[in-house]
Amino acid sequence: MMKLFKIFSCLLFACLAATPELSFSKPGEFMTAHYIDVGQGQAILLEFPKGAVLIDAGAQKDKAGNVTTFLRQFFARRTDLHNTLNAVMVTHQHVDHDLALQAVVQQFKVLNYIDNGQHDPHSSGKKQIWLEQHAAGLGIKYEAITFAAITSGHNLGGLTDAMIDPVSGDTTDPKIVIYSGAFDRAGVTWGNQDFKDPNNHSLVIKVTFGKASFLFMGDLEKPAIATVLNYYHGTGALHAGVLQVGHHGSANATTDDWVKAVAPHYAVISCGHWDFGVKLPDSTATRFTTYAYAHPNKQAIDILQTDIPDLRTVAINERIGVKGTAKPTVKPVFTDVSITHMIYATAWNGNIAIKATADGTYSIVTDRDR
């Protein structure tokens, strides 16, 4: 039988300041994943009845304050959490995933910090290096996650512990498990040039709340996607009701096999508006914009529309990328596409909140009714 989904898209908060916090009602036997509109970047707040976890703390440069503003509004509503994040996890070392990390740690209480342990001084993500140096002094426990540690002894159940899964529950205890992390960059085990990009070392995190589940994959690209898929083949480990689409909807981070293995009912893309960067002069600054990379990409959208069976109540038309590149001299190409399936993007919808009840029912609230 087809599963029924309640869909609520509201304009409730349109009159509030930027990055208004979306909410449904008082916490009960449900959790909510808040995909914060940070422009070209990613930050996702997981709200549980008895705690909160932040996955990524990134933003585009002029929206760094969106993360802390959102958290301040969140904690003003959830006073029972005492400005405390049970854990912050950064999927990989890039600035669009860690720009606001230092501000978050300085403005709120953070109990545990998890990343993949890659702290290259030449990478764009500088805040993780700062946090590793300051974690002990701030009383934050730190854990680095590698693929080798997760899969030690041919473990197929992923990795979890009291730091990765620090939130308890009453009748429903949320489960947080990590399925992928840093690969061996020296190439001894995974001697493949493709793994040089930090994106491939993204944490893959699954959150299960009763019968509901969410998968977060950072910016994992095709080489790592194939490796992770192969490792967990036939286990159902990656199966989830809601998929955070990899790498801001890039063509290199969504494959038919991957989406079929996850089999989501909803897909959420965190990215900036298509024209962010169009007015910037031809320079290095234009290489890291939504416009230059043309996110999200039609190839990814086409796969998601094919593999996600659930339809939107109303189709929307959005401008998406056909071709993008880091080279500022090459003009990106866009096209208009009708989004007919359950695909949401912070670029289109602003803040997105997906609520999941323990019985596996999902509902969605966004800033913009689209």
Ligand SMILES: [Zn+2]
């Ligand atoms: Zn990214």
